[in-house]
Structure formats: C-alpha cells, structure tokens
Amino acid sequence: MPESFVWTILVVVAILFLGWFALGTQRNVRKGDVVLRWLKGGLPLVGDKSTMRWLGSSVLELKIAKAKSPFRTAETLAVFEPRDVVLLWLLERARGRRDTLIFRAQLQSAPAFELDAFDPRGWMTQHLESGAKKNHWKRLTLDGTSPLMAYFSGDAAAAAGKPLIELAGRAGGKLVRLSVRKSLPNLEVHWLLPDAEKYPARDLFLKLRQIGEDALKP
Numbered sequence: 001m002p003e004s005f006v007w008t009i010l011v012v013v014a015i016l017f018l019g020w021f022a023l024g025t026q027r028n029v030r031k032g033d034v035v036l037r038w039l040k041g042g043l044p045l046v047g048d049k050s051t052m053r054w055l056g057s058s059v060l061e062l063k064i065a066k067a068k069s070p071f072r073t074a075e076t077l078a079v080f081e082p083r084d085v086v087l088l089w090l091l092e093r094a095r096g097r098r099d100t101l102i103f104r105a106q107l108q109s110a111p112a113f114e115l116d117a118f119d120p121r122g123w124m125t126q127h128l129e130s131g132a133k134k135n136h137w138k139r140l141t142l143d144g145t146s147p148l149m150a151y152f153s154g155d156a157a158a159a160a161g162k163p164l165i166e167l168a169g170r171a172g173g174k175l176v177r178l179s180v181r182k183s184l185p186n187l188e189v190h191w192l193l194p195d196a197e198k199y200p201a202r203d204l205f206l207k208l209r210q211i212g213e214d215a216l217k218p
Helices: 003-039 086-094 128-134 155-169 201-215
Strands: 051-055 059-064 071-079 100-107 114-118 149-153 175-180 187-192
Touching (some): 003 051, 114 128, 114 155, 128 149, 155 201, 187 201
Antiparallel strands (some): 059 071, 071 100, 114 149, 114 175
16 A cells, blocks of 8 residues: 555544544534523522633533532533544443533531432443442332432431432433432432523522422421
8 A cells, every 4th residue: 555545544534533523622612602601590599609611621610619508519510422532422422421411519418318319321320229239228119100210328318309309300401310418419410401492590400409408308
C-alpha cells in the first residue's frame, strides 16, 4: 500500500474524529444552555445563589452552598451523553446511558430511615441491589407496573417510602433513582432529563422540597 494512501486515510480519520468531537461538544453545550435556562425557573426555590461550571463537556454542575430549608446545601447536575467521543458514546449508550438530571442535597438534619428506589437497568444503578442486600436492607413492595425496585432500613421507611417514590415520580422526568440516607448526601434523586417545554422546573423543585420535608418527618 503506497505511503501517500496511508497518510490520506490517517488525515481523513483525524478530520472525522475532530469533526465529531466539535459537533458533539457543541451539541452538549447547546443542550446545557437550554437546561440552564430551564433550571432558573426552579432553582431559586432551593437557594438564591448558585455557582455553575462545566465538568468536561458532558456534565453541567450547579452548586448552592447556602440552601433554603429543608436543605443545607444542594447541587444539581445535568449529565449528558458523551457525544464528543464517538466510541465512548456508542458504548455508554449501549449500557443505557441517557441525558440525566441529578439532584443531591444535605438536609437540615439526618433522616430517621434510609431508602433506595432505583431502576435496576439504569447505567448508574445496576449495582444498587447487591449493595442493599449486602447491608441486609428490607425489600419494599411497589406497584407491579413500576420498573423500580426499592429497599429500606428503619421502621419509618415502611410507611414513608411509597409516598416519597410516588412524589418523585410525578416531578417531570422518568424517575431512575431516589435515595434517602443518614450519611451525605442525605437526598439524591435521578431522572431522565425532563422535557423543558412540558415540565416547568418550578414544579420539579417544589416536589423536591416536599420530598426533603417528608423525609425529615418523625
């Protein structure tokens, strides 16, 4: 094979790779701009001041150091598919990765119980069932049509678990995980990224505040 032909192939591959990287990065940045504008309609319910930064080209992070009750601190992450690296994107998409919204918070005090409800097929939740069983948590029976599994520790969770899961499920995006912990973060919720045109961010954060308040009830 002529050397010039080899170099031509390498140049074409490099151009395609760089072109994909640029387009993928641009796509995520544009989606991040949309999400940021959407979040501004609800974040003030959690805190007045937030700091924003990009972690690479796939994660948009907003942190609130002084949050409103029932929270002490909070962070919201928009985790996008890694569209800038084609092989990684294809691999992660095959594992079920999709654009995801994550909310984590420290509550005003530690909850009296622990709960983990999750979709066992989620790309970030596939290990949670084995962890719950290892810790000897009890299984919480959910509606037979629910794709979620739930485990808990503490008597209060037996009554509080289902209403919390149902509340999180009505927040907008498809619920992937709801975690209540005595350790930090006390509250963590994952959804597939909600449709900004259909679901106001205010409704989502109102439900998050209610989840936080209900998790602290005795």
